[in-house]
Amino acid sequence: MDNPGSPKRARPVTITDIAALTGVAPSTVSRALTRPGRVNPATRERIEAAARELNYVPNSQARALTSGRTRTVAVLVSGVTNPFYFGIIRGTQQELKAAGYAHLLIDVEDSGELETQMLHRMRQSLDGAILAASRLSERELIGLAAEIPLVTVNREARGVPSVVIDTPAGIGQAVEHLISLGHRDIVYVSGPERSWPNEARWHAMRATAAGHGLQVRRVGPFPPERPSGSAAADAVVNTRATACIAFNDLLAIGMLTRLRDRGVRVPDDLSVVGCDDIFGADFCHPPLTTLTAPIDQAGRVAVAMLLSRLTERSAPHPLRRSVVLPTHLTIRQSTGPAPAGTDRP
């Protein structure tokens, strides 16, 4: 190795090399490799042998130039920090790899602007994109979907295929769980105001509570991060509620820490419910009662929907334009009976 700092990359093998070796035209090589029925089986065999021998790897840039297809899908998340996205990343990665697509990861950090800009710049290098947690307006989203095939996660927009995790339905279960434990004063710990799932969760909670003749309150909004849990915990304690449902587990786990510091016992003094069942929800202290969401699956389904749209030549089934995945309540130790004094105010 003469200069290890800048490895000399050997000139890659091209179809022309294979053509020369087999004595056919480059176009024949191309066809043998991409349209197997189009050439004589014998010729094809020779070409394939040569390709194997030369260790040929097709140049995807060149391919993309004519075909327009890059076999690359972008996955947009906002904040790689959030374990929720781990699931999305894992699910999409699995499914994309299995289909032979490349997985381009983009962190748009909660910025709708970055989101549009990135997608716009890369649109020629992508076959499609998965938008986990878009901050875009419905208008913008639809506009973008006209530029490039899109599937959203936890976000609905007219005409844009989506995978939504039905946490709102789970919220209903959670509220009933709390009511059955004797809680009458439940508060919602709000996440980002402009977030679609946040609003959906809040509405579901209010609706279910109303169905039981209860009113619910709301504190926040808080950034959906662990540190915000402190402020959230204080706000909840302030309301004198006996139970709360937090926008997500990150916030809930943050609250747990603060509550412990303040000497508020969970669940004796206050019951806490989270959302998502992220990594850590089962081993925090106390283990968190939460709405278990099939996050990985959401990622996998989103990719499957996108790819089926890309490969399908006929018009896509209008039925499968949107998929809703169910959640369920996982009861652990952060919820318990309402404190005696407050059972019936």
Place this chain on the structure above:
Amino acid sequence: MDNPGSPKRARPVTITDIAALTGVAPSTVSRALTRPGRVNPATRERIEAAARELNYVPNSQARALTSGRTRTVAVLVSGVTNPFYFGIIRGTQQELKAAGYAHLLIDVEDSGELETQMLHRMRQSLDGAILAASRLSERELIGLAAEIPLVTVNREARGVPSVVIDTPAGIGQAVEHLISLGHRDIVYVSGPERSWPNEARWHAMRATAAGHGLQVRRVGPFPPERPSGSAAADAVVNTRATACIAFNDLLAIGMLTRLRDRGVRVPDDLSVVGCDDIFGADFCHPPLTTLTAPIDQAGRVAVAMLLSRLTERSAPHPLRRSVVLPTHLTIRQSTGPAPAGTDRP
């Protein structure tokens, strides 16, 4: 929207369109956009204005075809599940985005074969790659590094630039911490046998202990995942040691759960030390004493090293070929004084 299933992508604007609009040749447009000094400032201004007006986005495939540079870097991790890689992913993502590079995520699932194969197939679409947790042999690694610019994380191989997190040095601290608490019988909970950092940690532990006239034992190997913590916990209890250091936090957290189930009190009966300080190490129960590793930083530094190699025209500094990042011991509540009876056997 006529057929929302397959959005018509408008034919993208090319430099030829800009050339036509400004009345210059395409080559001039190309130069105006990529080699600003090469054209008359006035012409350039006109071209830039036209480009802006037409909302021009350069086609990166076409660019890559001639230039050979794709502005894409692959990040290889083994198991997106492991929170350790979250840090790597976050760090690399930040740094790559800042430099205007695309971030291609590849999960090679602990398979050296997949690792080689993927890199080989994609080598023409990549400017370089970051190998976090390579399972490759030194030979293979060096071979691959000759094909494509590489930076490894937590893995050393002759002539391949690397970022290594100096957990072994931290292990020394951890051992001394345990000794100062009166522990005399410490066991190492081994991770994957063929893993480079695993061996390094074990050696460091043995060396430090030997320096204090102590012998240490080793249990395992265990897959570095939470579920393996159960088996690991049982194995450690079996040794009757009073303290252990686990290959990583995932394993340590898994152990904590099992120990609690078995009624073994941590730290009263057994002290546990983890490695890495991943997400969750601070809120598990009890919070884990661990070696805090600058994981994000490792990702950032790895990318910085790679990019500097790519842009530098002269030979790279031989000095900066490898970087070692320090760790420190973060003492939480999973370590405490050795149980009285066992202090001096």
Place this chain on the structure above:
DNA sequence: AATCTGGCGGCAACCGTTTGCCAACTTTTG
């Protein structure tokens, strides 16, 4: 035997950009 048909392979254009080379023109220099 002449014609038709279908299979198979080659030619050449094209995808969008970069870049070596050259020509025209302008400015500096002696």
Place this chain on the structure above:
DNA sequence: CAAAAGTTGGCAAACGGTTGCCGCCAGATT
């Protein structure tokens, strides 16, 4: 004022594939 040097822009050839079209040939059809 002529020659040299420097600017600036255009031409055309790549880069590595894909694909429409055409021609050749063998076998089938009449």
